[in-house]
Amino acid sequence: MQSNSLPNNVLKSTAIKTRRYYAPASTGNFSVGFDLLGAAFEPVNGDLFGDVLEICAEQAQMSLEITGRYQHQLPSDSSDNLVLRCFYAFEKKLGKPLPRLQLRLHKNLPVGSGLGSSACSIVVACYAFNDYFSAPLAEAELLQLMAEAEGQVSGSVHYDNVAPSYFGGLQLMLPQSKQLCRALPWFEHWRVVLCYPGTVLSTKAAREVLPKQVSLAQSIMFAGMLSRFVTALYQQDESEALAALQDVIAEPYRLALIPQLTQLRADLQAAGILHLGISGAGPTLFAVCQSDQQASIAAEYLSRHYEKNQDAITHICKLSSAGARAL
Numbered sequence: 535m536q537s538n539s540l541p542n543n544v545l546k547s548t549a550i551k552t553r554r555y556y557a558p559a560s561t562g563n564f565s566v567g568f569d570l571l572g573a574a575f576e577p578v579n580g581d582l583f584g585d586v587l588e589i590c591a592e593q594a595q596m597s598l599e600i601t602g603r604y605q606h607q608l609p610s611d612s613s614d615n616l617v618l619r620c621f622y623a624f625e626k627k628l629g630k631p632l633p634r635l636q637l638r639l640h641k642n643l644p645v646g647s648g649l650g651s652s653a654c655s656i657v658v659a660c661y662a663f664n665d666y667f668s669a670p671l672a673e674a675e676l677l678q679l680m681a682e683a684e685g686q687v688s689g690s691v692h693y694d695n696v697a698p699s700y701f702g703g704l705q706l707m708l709p710q711s712k713q714l715c716r717a718l719p720w721f722e723h724w725r726v727v728l729c730y731p732g733t734v735l736s737t738k739a740a741r742e743v744l745p746k747q748v749s750l751a752q753s754i755m756f757a758g759m760l761s762r763f764v765t766a767l768y769q770q771d772e773s774e775a776l777a778a779l780q781d782v783i784a785e786p787y788r789l790a791l792i793p794q795l796t797q798l799r800a801d802l803q804a805a806g807i808l809h810l811g812i813s814g815a816g817p818t819l820f821a822v823c824q825s826d827q828q829a830s831i832a833a834e835y836l837s838r839h840y841e842k843n844q845d846a847i848t849h850i851c852k853l854s855s856a857g858a859r860a861l
């Protein structure tokens with residue numbers, strides 16, 4: 535193995551045992567916590583629903599091969615890829631040259647989907663580089679690097695996808711706290727159906743429809759609903775938690791981008807499913823279900839009425855408590 539301190543141009547290709555890393559899909563906001571709350575999910579059937587990054591060799595130049603179901607949604611020029619951008623940002627943060635790598639990204643999450651696709655690639659990349667180079671960055675530093683990379687994509691720094699995709703679970707962001715975020719309790723029997731219709735909605739565009747300021751009444755309602763939800767989780771009061779899942783910040787404005795939401799929600803509520811919300815900035819919708827049976831009904835309904843093309847996908851999920859990891 536070559537030394538890390540050698541200049542890049544004298545490094546030769548060095549075979550290594552391929553290392554594989556994974557980060558899960560995530561739902562930002564979870565309706566009630568715009569930019570402050572996010573959850574990582576994985577399909578109950580054991581499918582991997584998140585990006586996989588392989589580090590295959592050390593070599594003279596960086597290279598990135600892109601494969602996977604949603605590779606066609608990414609720029610063909612891989613130099614624009616977030617994975618490479620993360621490598622250079624990671625190297626800059628360390629302040630010393632790193633060996634160049636041969637990388638392979640399995641793009642398993644649709645782009646511009648509301649499933650934290652950009653965050654997922656950012657998280658798997660930063661996690662992989664930190665692990666591969668023997669963990670030079672502490673968790674908080676790595677999370678900050680991830681959030682900065684995400685901010686460059688969406689136009690403003692928000693942690694509600696990178697934090698759950700990195701740490702797993704339902705994560706509440708803690709502004710101005712050293713801890714940055716905290717995992718909240720959950721209802722283990724909850725199933726969350728994620729339905730991506732197959733159409734692209736950029737997060738940046740979906741943020742641009744939001745007002746720059748909200749009223750005092752909206753601010754109080756937002757803080758109140760989020761508090762109601764969080765306390766209900768701690769008290770394991772399920773009906774309170776479900777009742778608090780109201781988005782008073784983004785949904786009123788994003789509804790124009792996802793007009794089917796109103797009818798789909800009414801139909802699912804008639805079937806006993808108590809919450810349907812926008813996953814992240816959309817267009818993916820998420821349904822919170824209280825049993826496997828409800829989840830099957832919601833998944834069947836949404837895939838029939840909301841999927842629009844061959845890129846569409848619907849998964850019945852549970853909370854992914856593990857987050858990013860080596861496979």
Ligand SMILES: Nc1ncnc2c1ncn2[C@@H]1O[C@H](COP(=O)(O)OP(=O)(O)O)[C@@H](O)[C@H]1O
Binds near residue numbers: 607617646737815
């Ligand atoms: N590895 C990657 N994964 C996802 N998006 C990427 C990646 N590399 C570059 N991009 C670009 O980042 C942007 C991600 O868009 P965004 O709307 O934030 O997606 P999402 O809402 O799914 O996170 C797109 O312009 C996409 O082309």
Ligand SMILES: N[C@@H](CCOP(=O)(O)O)C(=O)O
Binds near residue numbers: 650
């Ligand atoms: N809080 C963000 C979440 C964006 O999630 P994404 O999966 O759509 O990137 C927002 O609502 O803008």
